[in-house]
Amino acid sequence: MGLDIQQNISLKPYNTFGLDVLADNFVRINSAQDFIDLKKNHQKLFEKGLFILGGGSNLLLTHDVSGIVIKNEILGIEKVKESDEFVWLEAGGGVVWHDFVQFTVDNHWAGLENLSLIPGTVGAAPMQNIGAYGVEIKDCFESLDAVNINSLEIEKFNGAQCQFGYRESYFKRGGKGQYLITKVCFKLRKKAEISTSYGAIQEVLKQKNISNPEIKDVSQAIIEIRKSKLPDPKDIGNSGSFFKNPTVSKELADKLKLNFPGIPSYAVEGSSDVKFPAGWLIEKSGWKGFRKGDAGVHAKQALVLVNYGMAKGKEIVELSEEIKKSVWNMFGIQLETEVNIM
Incomplete structure (x- = not known):
């Protein structure tokens, strides 16, 4: 049975931002051979472009997609x-x-x-x-x-x-x-080396009276933390953390710590550089909970940009650029997007 190539398919169900853009051609593949056969037999479809789609969770679509979109469904x-x-x-x-x-x-x-x-x-x-x-x-x-x-x-x-x-x-x-x-x-x-020092893991384990955690305890704690901090894309369109946590020189870090007492920071392994949480910088710049039309910054986590329903990808990009400018003006730090913008 040949592959089912569909035309003019909305990618709204296939990206966690819930952005309604069209794919000229859309096909699901279940093996490497599926892809090889597709390319050999439908070369013309590839001439206008190829886009490979996984879970669509780290993706901001700003326009319709020409050529062919391939949904990777290779399991096992x-x-x-x-x-x-x-x-x-x-x-x-x-x-x-x-x-x-x-x-x-x-x-x-x-x-x-x-x-x-x-x-x-x-x-x-x-x-x-x-x-x-x-x-x-x-x-x-x-x-x-x-x-x-x-x-x-x-x-x-x-x-x-x-x-x-x-x-x-x-x-x-x-x-x-x-x-x-x-x-x-x-x-x-086979023998776990438990890592609980980051974020609120130890706090959650302590609340559950777990003093000697197994990997399932750590996993469950992290699931609970993530659910409490990050919106479910089924409820509100988003792709999790929109920006990377920036790394700066020790010199700039010292200056920031002087100007902003209490600013959280982390040492960077094997370097004198210092990492700052982007969410904190965005929140301090006044963006947490901001909304313009259907594009916004999540009310609980400033690192997450959201689509309240009908936002266009370009509106979310514009919002991200405003946030970058604002953080640069306040802290002298250039934020980088973690999400792939297409």
């Missing part, structure tokens, strides 16, 4: 190797990220529990080097397989080749738009 989770200390798990690029994390937690394999409830798919996770609560993808990453869109060869990438950075990877820079990630392999520990 498989244990590929095991030792006394570790287990290697491979997951399809279309697997829902939180479902994969819960699978590892249920099986008592440690390493990803701090990344619970992050929206999106397994295939998108290494592109963004997703991270939360002191953990990043790169900490457990082993390798990934990706189809080279031009040559249609399947290539394997190790951690070094992925060039992971803070919410960055090779697939957002030099390799941008050149690969479809089909599966990702993670190396997980």
